[in-house]
Amino acid sequence: MMQPMAKRVQSAGFKLTPPRQAVLQVLEESREHLTPAEVLARAQAIYPSLGRATVYRTIELLINLGVVRPIFLGARGMCLTLAEGGHHHLICFECGSVIEFEECTVGELEQELAQRLNFQIRGHLLEFYGVCERCHD
Amino acid sequence: MMQPMAKRVQSAGFKLTPPRQAVLQVLEESREHLTPAEVLARAQAIYPSLGRATVYRTIELLINLGVVRPIFLGARGMCLTLAEGGHHHLICFECGSVIEFEECTVGELEQELAQRLNFQIRGHLLEFYGVCERCHD
DNA sequence: CCTATAATGAAACACGGTCTCAATGAGAAC
DNA sequence: GTTCTCATTGAGACCGTGTTTCATTATAGG
Ligand SMILES: [Zn+2]
Ligand SMILES: [Zn+2]
Ligand SMILES: [Zn+2]
Ligand SMILES: [Zn+2]
Numbered sequence: 001m002m003q004p005m006a007k008r009v010q011s012a013g014f015k016l017t018p019p020r021q022a023v024l025q026v027l028e029e030s031r032e033h034l035t036p037a038e039v040l041a042r043a044q045a046i047y048p049s050l051g052r053a054t055v056y057r058t059i060e061l062l063i064n065l066g067v068v069r070p071i072f073l074g075a076r077g078m079c080l081t082l083a084e085g086g087h088h089h090l091i092c093f094e095c096g097s098v099i100e101f102e103e104c105t106v107g108e109l110e111q112e113l114a115q116r117l118n119f120q121i122r123g124h125l126l127e128f129y130g131v132c133e134r135c136h137d
Numbered sequence: 138m139m140q141p142m143a144k145r146v147q148s149a150g151f152k153l154t155p156p157r158q159a160v161l162q163v164l165e166e167s168r169e170h171l172t173p174a175e176v177l178a179r180a181q182a183i184y185p186s187l188g189r190a191t192v193y194r195t196i197e198l199l200i201n202l203g204v205v206r207p208i209f210l211g212a213r214g215m216c217l218t219l220a221e222g223g224h225h226h227l228i229c230f231e232c233g234s235v236i237e238f239e240e241c242t243v244g245e246l247e248q249e250l251a252q253r254l255n256f257q258i259r260g261h262l263l264e265f266y267g268v269c270e271r272c273h274d
Numbered sequence: 275c276c277t278a279t280a281a282t283g284a285a286a287c288a289c290g291g292t293c294t295c296a297a298t299g300a301g302a303a304c
Numbered sequence: 305g306t307t308c309t310c311a312t313t314g315a316g317a318c319c320g321t322g323t324t325t326c327a328t329t330a331t332a333g334g
Contacts, residue, residue, distance in 0.1 A: 015300060015311065037290080051314040056291065066230055069266055072209025077290095083230075083266065090256055093203060093220075099254065105246045110265060113238060119227055121267040128247060129206060129220065130258040152280065152331055174321075188283040193322060214321095 003028055008065055022047035023058040027068060033079040071125060073098060082123075089127045094135035140165055145204055159184035160195040164205060170216040170235075208262060210235060219260075226264045231272035 075096040090099040212233035
């Protein structure tokens with residue numbers, strides 16, 4: 001069975017080439033928070049002649065298809081995350097550590113905003129900033 | 138009366154020089170979502186000989202003091218925002234436009250997380266991603 | 275006023291990301 | 305299968321952002 005990202009790419013009319021498949025596989029398997037440089041390194045392990053430009057082009061394609069989304073993760077800089085669904089982080093000012101949490105209370109707000117502003121909402125990001133347990137007292 | 142940011146800088150033991158004051162004034166007046174390059178351009182209108190390095194050094198200082206915070210705003214890239222309080226955005230995949238909203242339903246969750254994880258929370262970011270009214274149908 | 279030292283701007287540098295272009299190869303047409 | 309076309313590719317030049325270095329300046333305190 002075909003990977004879901006590959007299917008999205010192909011059914012949008014784009015060719016499914018080996019360089020693209022390598023990038024898709026990396027994004028699909030590690031599924032969280034990689035920088036473009038990390039995607040490049042991992043995908044080159046699958047397809048060694050892969051170039052930087054192709055990685056950026058494939059990422060741009062996936063962003064336009066609404067498959068992935070860039071987020072700015074503290075000291076790590078720009079990272080990629082799946083576009084659908086919610087992502088929830090606690091981020092420490094001091095040490096930059098990122099704690100993920102699952103609870104989410106924005107469902108109702110999401111529906112209300114979508115209706116009022118006629119906005120098709122596909123995902124969200126909720127981040128709290130502060131000082132973690134280790135970094136205060 | 139002294140601007141609040143200037144006070145924070147001075148009472149933390151740093152000198153309040155004209156180049157710094159220009160950067161503080163820009164961040165304080167426009168109060169939202171400027172990139173460092175935009176801060177540089179605006180602050181140079183106040184203090185023409187201002188150098189890029191000083192802008193970055195001042196921003197770093199303010200981040201360490203917990204006054205501002207970097208966020209990644211879609212196509213605009215890294216922008217600065219006040220560290221305290223909440224920021225709420227609707228961001229369009231297609232055109233990159235950013236709509237701000239005021240409603241916020243994360244107060245309780247914030248308190249619960251702060252208590253359970255012993256995390257001092259000082260601000261938050263809530264972003265919904267999707268397709269805006271103009272960009273669908 | 276003088277001094278110690280924090281802060282500065284210029285310039286070199288590092289790096290991420292984009293663009294250009296010639297070469298390639300996937301897929302359609304037959 | 306062969307041929308054709310055009311999307312896709314990698315190399316490398318390029319650009320803007322952010323960092324570092326260093327000699328010079330200017331602040332704040334004595
Ligand atoms: Zn959520
Ligand atoms: Zn911490
Ligand atoms: Zn809020
Ligand atoms: Zn839009």
